[in-house]
Amino acid sequence: MDETIGLFAGEGDLSVEIARRLFERGRPPLVFSFGEKTAPLEKWALEVTRIERPALGELLGKLRSRGIKNLVLAGFVPKSLIFRPDLLDDDLRGILSSLPFRDDHSLLGAIVSFFESRGVTVLPYRDIIPELLAPRGTIAGRQPLPGEEEDILYGLRIASALVPMSFGQTIVVRGRSVVAVEAMEGTDETIKRAGSISGGGVVVKLMRPDQDERYDVPVVGTKTLLKMREAGIPCLAVEAGRTIVLGGDLFRERAKQWDMAVTGVVPAPSS
Known part of the structure; x- marks a missing residue:
């Protein structure tokens, strides 16, 4: 039996499309939604959990509690959140403080490394929707x-x-x-x-x-x-x-x- 995939869903239609494609393959994802509108995702998800803030440690804990070892990161998350340390958890603040540069490539790469170094594989979503x-x-x-x-x-x-x-x-x-x-x-x-x-x-x-x-x-x-x-x-x-x-x-x-x-x-x- 295929393992359940976790989907961190930011704003926008991309996350919904990925959830739909996984559902159609018989692998509805467990969705952690950072966007305010969860209804479009609920139709295609095994379950939708609302994430109120970008807390990496909290998300990792939820993944581990459900035995999720594969994660897709998709959708829009405002990068301006880096200027709101009060909304971030210790793990994300630690990543930001360790980076010599806070460009998208460096920041997102460090977030992927955070999960993968803790046993969660981050999957490329382009493989889920290649025809798009x-x-x-x-x-x-x-x-x-x-x-x-x-x-x-x-x-x-x-x-x-x-x-x-x-x-x-x-x-x-x-x-x-x-x-x-x-x-x-x-x-x-x-x-x-x-x-x-x-x-x-x-x-x-x-x-x-x-x-x-x-x-x-x-x-x-x-x-x-x-x-x-x-x-x-x-x-x-x-x-x-x-x-x-x-x-x-x-x-x-x-x-x-x-x-x-x-x-x-x-x-x-x-x-």
Whole structure:
């Protein structure tokens, strides 16, 4: 009999999709939800436990008490929590104090090491939803216009230089000029800020080349398209094979309805 999988579920639709796929395989997960809305998860979960704060020791204790040895980490957790030590437990505060740099790559890698050094294997969720990885070429909507193609190529150059430093996973480019770069605020807020500056242009989204694919694989979905529409940005380029596209038919319908171009790209290898 397959062992039960634990799922730490942050905000967003990714955790729900993972829970659904596990359920369909006959392995409904034991969900520990950090998001406020647990109802979408309850349909697919063996059980849902609400986690009020990012307490690693508490989560580890719950996993051990249920005999859970495999864990998936998925969904959005605000990184700004690192500035609220009162909400963190001793284990997470200890990790933060030990890190020379607190970028996503270092912090998430240390969290994975925390669990794995204590006997809990962190599983790569991309293996659960491989068909949702972006293909190369047109994903939804129309093809990019010539000017958008130029901005995509320029954006790939800039993003490829930034992501190894663990920021700039999303950038917005217009007229071969960088309008906005994602830092701690997240993709949606980056798009919103770009819209207030320029409107138009393209959103380019890449993953760090050496990113551990057990966590933090870039995700886009229908909400991403809505934020782009509100910002007046009609083109989205994501890294093929390394970006998860959520929303299925609705994503494709919205891209067509709103005359958007969504394309999968492969950055040139670094020299």
